[in-house]
Amino acid sequence: MELAKAYDPKTAEENHYKRWEDSGFFKPEINQNPDAVKYSIVIPPPNVTGSLHMGHALQHTIMDVLTRWKRMQGYRTLWLPGTDHAGISVQRKVVEQLKKDEHKKPADIGREEFVKRAWKWKEQYGDTITEQMRREGASVDWTRHRFTMDESLSLAVRNVFCTLYEEGSIYRGLRIVNWCPKDKTVLSDLEVKEETKKDGKLYYLRYPLSGTQATSPASLQPQADEGGDFTIQAGGTGVAGETTFVTVATTRPETMLGDTAVAVSPSDERYKHLIGKMIDLPLTGRQIPIIADEYVDAEFGTGAVKITPAHDPNDYLVGQRHHLPQLLVMNDDATMNREAGPVFEGLDRFVARAKVVEQFEELGLLEKVDDYEITLPVCERCKTIVEPILSEQWFVKMDEMRDLALDLMRSEGVPHFSPQVPHEKVYTSWLENLKDWTISRQLWWGHQIPAWYDEDGNVFVARTETEAVEKAGGKALKQDSDVLDTWFSSGLWAFSTFGWTGENGKQLTANLPPDLEAFLPTDVLVTGRDIIFLWVSRMIMLTKKFTGQIAFNDCVITGTVLGKDGKPMSKSRNNGVDPIEMFDKFGVDATRIYLASIATGADIKWNDIGVETYRNFANKIWNATRFCLMNSTGNAAQPANVGGADSLSLADRWIVSRLNTTAIAVNRALETYQFHEAVSRLYHFFWDDFCDWYIELSKDKITAGDVAATSRMLTVIEQSLRMLHPFMPYLTEELWLKLPGTSSVLHNAAYTSADATIMLADFPKGEAAMIDEAAETEMEAVIDLIKKVRNIRAEMNISTAIKFSVHIAADATMQTVFKANEFQILKLAKAEKLIIADELDVPRASAKAVTNNARLAVPLEGLIDFDKERERLQTQIAKLTEEKSRLDAQLSNANFVERAPVDKVDELRERSTELREQIITLESNLASLL
């Protein structure tokens, strides 16, 4: 069989996925071992609006590595895929489409039609990411694909909602919430981000005290053209003629239209006499009181604060304490409403702001405007400035669930985060300060809240409309028009995807769906740190509450893949790297193993060269296999041939030892989610140990058609491919199937009846008993020797065409080793004769070197450049001398010798002695040249 000269990822990528999927290899049912332990992962469901980005590629790689690794180990493995309905995102897409295609607004077609269009949109475009996951090679069980708005998952949502409501954990209330005027919906605190605005302004407004002003309340009406002529006093009050003012500062002047008080600190001497007095609120014709409240910091600003209970969370609380009216002056699109007065009604908030300021100025009531750096809350998705607004919404009390989660962490350390620092602490302290969760959203796409109202506004929460009507005694009802926060349904993901619907009460014990019983708790959750609060914590809480189970034991938090500029990838920065482009350029496998080579949790700047490295690695694997296949007609990988037979050469014993060391290390690394460690071990084992040394050492036998040698090489490749498979599924399958002798016989015992695939081959465990310390030491001595000879040739500029003999002096044991490997040493050192003795007996015109086990010399009559050789020796002496003096300094420190562990001290002493001998040898070599 002859392979192409270079690996072409495309062919392999097209060859296998469909077969894997069609053969049911991704399904847990492929496992025929009734006693198999389960291993399960649920995918963080990507938005149906999404397409694959590098963060997905990273997370999917890790999940697939774990899944494939465990599957090969014989676990009954399930990686469950799915998508999230992504309320706001889909709604926005459909609104855009409607506008573009039909110039219509949602209201024009009505809710029912709109939702129909949204489903249609989802059917049409929602598969993008699932198709891309196939390209990635993700070994998910597509037959268990779930969507958060599937009937069964929606049933779970309704039942959870009703249960929480019946318990009193869900309530409806009037609160200050984050309002996005563009999306026209409320947002949870977590969906609000901050943006710093450097050119912000702080406006100082004068509020006249009632009964003191020269001007009548009427003159403070909007558009009054009368200005004032005032003198200002420090401390925020001003007097002009008969008029006294209280000056307040605000960044949002338009909200003054909704002010219902001015608050001062109770202990503020400057204002004590004003408490209880009234203010004539300009532009409104309203009178509002001056009140005292501890909330006010006398030191800050003017010490007097305008109170707008309907437009600020702190003011809202002050308002509650003082029973102030809550005057809402804005519409849901952030234009001013009727309450703002006829002059302002209908104006956008920012236009209204300018107008308020202008009018204050005209009235002489604008004291000053300061530049003020301000951070503004913005909508996470559309970046619109979020307006704090008084609104009636649904909330979940989090106290009980928070305690469930905190107990899990404290008593069982669940979930165990990787990396543990800093996530465990951040997660815990977030929980400790958890506030109620706003769960209603003013959207049409999503799970409509199962609450109905009668004409009088009485609410009936029920699982179905019929049940609600029943509760209402047959009255006509109207369902709440809001839907639930997308994260409410994804919070149930760990159990709703396994068939839990909450039909039988809480379904805690009875009639569990089989998948729930089989796969919950899941083993690990892999996700990014941006949704630890939004999703991870809620899934832990809701799963514990509704199933009594742990959602997942471990939680791997991946780092962020940054753009080449070191900033997070984003459309606006245009620094994104498309995984699909990388797949096309370097191959899926190279991209995957590169992503896996990033330290767990670490951020990384994207670097094409990293992927290129592993593209080259893929090619190396391809070519090593190619070489093997070129010489192995009729042979087969035979594990027995790698066993510890006496006839094995040093190189054979050594590669077996290295293989087992590697397998043990890889398994250990994967168990602790140290993917980069596993990758590094595999990379260096395959490239350095196997290709650079083992293949080169056995080449002559292989090319000579030595059956035993070839099948040993085949076996090492076969085992390596298995270990590489979780990282590089396509390449390894492509090659594995081509190896002679591969069949389902090599499968893990759980899959013997399945068609042959490396996916189901037994993952090498590695055996400590197969680690051969002597072989490692001896091989190291041989390698060391060869490297020294190569160094002489390179440094002396001796062409490989020139063969020379190599003299070696060593102790009896090492003499045996070198003798036994004479042929290999000659071949790799490109020498023609090896002379091994107790002492070196060479002419003066020789290049010399020392290793830890030998002295060596290469006679170079007529070829030697004495200056260069002296220089070479001096360099070596300098190096060894430096190391020795460092050791001797340590050894001459009495404290070190007394306090350091004996082993350590002995080790250093030995090394020092060794170095002394080597230096003496080199110095005498050098002396003979002088």
Add this chain to the structure above:
RNA sequence: GCCGUCUUAGCUCAGUGGUAGAGCACUCGCUUCACACGCGAUAGGUCACAAGUUCAAAUCUUGUAGACGGCACCA
């Protein structure tokens, strides 16, 4: 304001108390019959800075500087 992370070779990154590592780039040499996406040989680092703990610090502690993240506040 509070909490936290990072700073290691030209670049991108590993490394957690005991002689500083990788890939790429650089230098030198190789059309060696698997691979130039390759082979061989070099060179390159007072591990941000300062103080401390220790026989011993890139690694632990504290501080400083710079980069970044989360939370809170923002009249």
